[in-house]
Amino acid sequence: MFKKLHFVFLLLCLLQSKKFTFGKTEDSSDLPDPSQFIVWGPGLDNRVVLPVYYFFVQMVDSQGNNITSSLGPDVIKLSMESKHYSHLRISMQVLDRHDGVYIIRYKLFQTYKDLKLKLTFRDQPISTFPHLLKGCCYNEDCYCPKKSLARWLGTLNCPKSYDQIDKDFKAFRRINMTRMYKRMMVEFNKPYQMSVIHYVVKDNKLYRETLGEYVGFKMFSDAMLMSLMRKVKLPDLDFFWNLGDWPLVRRTSAHRYPMVSWCGSDDTFDFVVPSYEMTTSTLDAMYRVEKDMLSMEHYRNIDWSSKTDLAFWRGRDSSRERLKLVRLSQKQKDVVDAELTHIFFFRDEKDLKTVNSTPFFDFFKHKYQINMDGTVAAYRLSYLLAGGSLVFKQQSSYYEHFYNLLQPFVHYVPLSSDIEDLMERLQWAKDHDDEVRDFPILLWIVGI
Ligand SMILES: *[C@@H]1O[C@H](CO)[C@@H](O)[C@H](O)[C@H]1NC(C)=O
């Protein structure tokens, strides 16, 4: 049985995100009035269990108008307490979105009861605070699945459907896993070419058999699935998951096999799920990773006019076009700064050299970011789009789960797959500086 990929849906739900609009930037000399601040987000509801709880605070002035710029790094403070404990193991973070909104988040290192959140602005309490989370507040590691999937989805406010999932399923009228299983076990058993897992969820327990020699990436798919199973009882499921880079089910092949992949392409039938890059950063946010979709907002603080006019790129040598970009940069150093950080595939090309890698947040000191495919889609695109620079995206047939939401010249500037038009497009951006600086920033791309 291949239930309508419930878990894909669930994964999307787990990813941190929200839709937001930018307020107009009008300066108000009115004083902030913390009693009127607007507060919202899943971190205020302990029926939801998240790896990192988060919510938003929109500052409002005494006239009732939204404040649309930052008031500095330390104005908002969170503290937490519970009458049942003398000491709490909770990490807390306040992220400045630089548009009058602060993101408040906290990570629980164990399950607590009756947590009280205190939120202040310059030591004055903010509107609805203190806020009591009555009852249990579960941490990520707690095995406490909710029984009803439907109710759980409702609590999380998940949308009814996602275009990409609907599109992926359209190619299949019906899937009979009993019949597919034996064929797939043969078709995808190519140990040195493919890495595939057959997963079964039965009574909310996860079983798997692996096909292939290099299956280390199962730690990512395992982590995603188990995180879901700790939160909600999954329906019984039976599916194959491709751990490799390339999608596997070619449109030209005789059989349409149902296969889950991190990357899709125009000439394959694979179902796409959020990349391991994105799910890992969500699961390990505020713990083992620095770069996740919410922290990107905090680092998006470099004023456009203080950025350099350079187009910036760093990466490894995983495609011919990347080499082309680097060589172009050598001739046009005042326009494009593109360097390799690792050489692996093209060791024989003696003119290539490497530089030390640049911290990701420093990419955004430059106005223009280039996104080049590697072996498949470059999984950094979501972070590039969130970083506050203008993204130039090489067109290709590879995509991640959110690409169908992106529009050329609205969210990014397209480049031909051979990047022959790069210089022309860069010139276009320079000529339209006032417009491109306001390209919408796609933070909602990751999901809800
Ligand atoms: C003020 O901010 C809140 C939260 O961001 C938003 O929902 C609301 O529409 C804004 N109000 C105005 C008048 O822009």
Ligand SMILES: *[C@@H]1O[C@H](CO)[C@@H](O)[C@H](O)[C@H]1NC(C)=O
């Ligand atoms: C699925 O395939 C198996 C094996 O071919 C068959 O016995 C079974 O009836 C099929 N189930 C459905 C619902 O078509």
